[in-house]
Amino acid sequence: MSLRISIFPLTGAILFPELQLPLHIFEPRYRAMVGDALARDRLIGMIQPTDEIEGAPLYDVGCIGKIDDVETSEDGRYNIVLTGQSRFRLIRELEVSTPFRQAEVELIEEPAEEYLTLGERASFEHESRKFADSQGYSIDWDSVARLDDVSLINGVSQIAPFDSAAKQALLEAPDLRTRCDLLVQLMEFFGKSDPDDDRVTLQ
Known part of the structure; x- marks a missing residue:
């Protein structure tokens, strides 16, 4: 199964299914991304870039997060909490007119009933x-x-x-x-x- 998602490339930040990740959103392009997600499905793909330079290529695997909590400040900034939904594998980044990046991804099926001895x-x-x-x-x-x-x-x-x-x-x-x-x-x-x-x- 493949789908199109908005992606948030953030070095050093990863998200796992069922876990939560609080984020402070202040850059205009990512404020636009959150606003777009809130108007649609509340989903954002967290993924790391391979370098910290602007527009760097992305790693192959990330995790879709759903916005479960949001606070908006008077200046348009957001404090959000993402809850991990599913890991995904990057198929390709899309050419878009939005200020934030988007990609086509496929979901990764997680192993069932995992445990340690x-x-x-x-x-x-x-x-x-x-x-x-x-x-x-x-x-x-x-x-x-x-x-x-x-x-x-x-x-x-x-x-x-x-x-x-x-x-x-x-x-x-x-x-x-x-x-x-x-x-x-x-x-x-x-x-x-x-x-x-x-x-x-x-x-």
């Missing part, structure tokens, strides 16, 4: 604690323990302080176990960095 879950939580401690993060681990496997892995993938390429790899992972394994590897790698230093080293 008890050992996989325990290993992931152990590595998460090590990473949080190394970076100085304060985490409510009791709340973490109550999350189901999909919400935990996808939630960490969405908010983790990794670079855009790493976050894109997490979004493109074909299933939960692959994403979990990749998250552990990334936490081991990025956990070696100084939280007060932008550099990441393997030593």
Whole structure:
């Protein structure tokens, strides 16, 4: 199934199905995009550009979000909350007259009833604690323990302080176990960095 959607290319921001992403919309072209979405189906495709230059090519995979909450300021800015609907694969970007970009995409069918084994879950939580401690993060681990496997892995993938390429790899992972394994590897790698230093080293 393919469809045409408005896309919001934003470096470092990814969205997963069933999760939420708050956004502050202030650029005129994206205010136009939100206004258009609100007048139609409330859907926006979140996708990362491959570079931060204007009009950069897009990565192959993004996620459609539905505007579930919106606040409008007097100067026309929006505060919105997107709820992820489905990951998609980019077919082609369209030539359009709108100030915002649009694309033809195909939806990605998600694997059904994904879960981790008890050992996989325990290993992931152990590595998460090590990473949080190394970076100085304060985490409510009791709340973490109550999350189901999909919400935990996808939630960490969405908010983790990794670079855009790493976050894109997490979004493109074909299933939960692959994403979990990749998250552990990334936490081991990025956990070696100084939280007060932008550099990441393997030593």
